[in-house]
Amino acid sequence: xxxIFVYGTLKRGQPNHKVMLDHSHGLAAFRGxxxxxxxxxxVIAGEHNIPWLxxxxxxxxxxxxxxxxxxxxxxxxxxxxxxxxxxxxxTALQVQVLEWEGDGDPGDSVQCFVYTTATYA
Numbered sequence: 001x002x003x004i005f006v007y008g009t010l011k012r013g014q015p016n017h018k019v020m021l022d023h024s025h026g027l028a029a030f031r032g033x034x035x036x037x038x039x040x041x042x043v044i045a046g047e048h049n050i051p052w053l054x055x056x057x058x059x060x061x062x063x064x065x066x067x068x069x070x071x072x073x074x075x076x077x078x079x080x081x082x083x084x085x086x087x088x089x090x091t092a093l094q095v096q097v098l099e100w101e102g103d104g105d106p107g108d109s110v111q112c113f114v115y116t117t118a119t120y121a
Contacts, residue, residue, distance in 0.1 A: 002075055005034060005095045005112035007042065007065035008051035010078075019081060026074030031102055034095040035062045037109055040116070055091060055116040067095060067112060075113070088115035 009016040012030070020028040041060035043052045053063060070078070082088040095112045 001069050001071055003031070003095075003110050003112040004028070004068045004070050004075070004078065005036070005065050005093065005114045006068065007053055007063050007114070011066050016081075019077070020068065020074075025077040027071045028068045028074050029070075029102065031067045031069050031106075032100040033064065033098045034067050034110070034112075035064045035098060036114070037062070037094040037096050039063075053114060053116045055089070055118055062096075064098070065095075067097070067110065078115075082115045084115060088117050090114075091116045 006020075008014065010020055011017060019025060038057045039060050039062050041054040041056055042063050043054060044050070045052060054060070078084075079090060082090075084090050090113050092111055093114050094109045095114075096109050097106055100106060
């Protein structure tokens with residue numbers, strides 16, 4: 001199992017959240033809310049106002065989002081869904097826990113995979 005941090009269309013209430021709930025893609029369990037420990041630019045761009053987290057550590061702001069625990073099948077699905085590594089890259093980042101649900105206590109932060117990019121179109 002791995003932790004994924006989502007900051008855009010995969011969050012609850014957003015248009016692509018349904019893929020996180022579809023067990024045919026694997027398992028994803030909501031664990032809590034968090035924000036990136038480092039600051040990054042978050043750009044909302046393009047025809048569909050898609051959020052892009054630019055991998056430029058130290059610039060921008062701490063980005064808030066949701067933390068999920070996913071199995072290997074869901075992780076592979078999300079890589080394909082996010083067109084990784086062509087459009088996005090899966091990057092490991094520290095995420096400060098703001099709220100936590102379920103078993104265990106991750107402490108102040110947890111390492112999560114986050115889909116980032118060096119640029120946006």
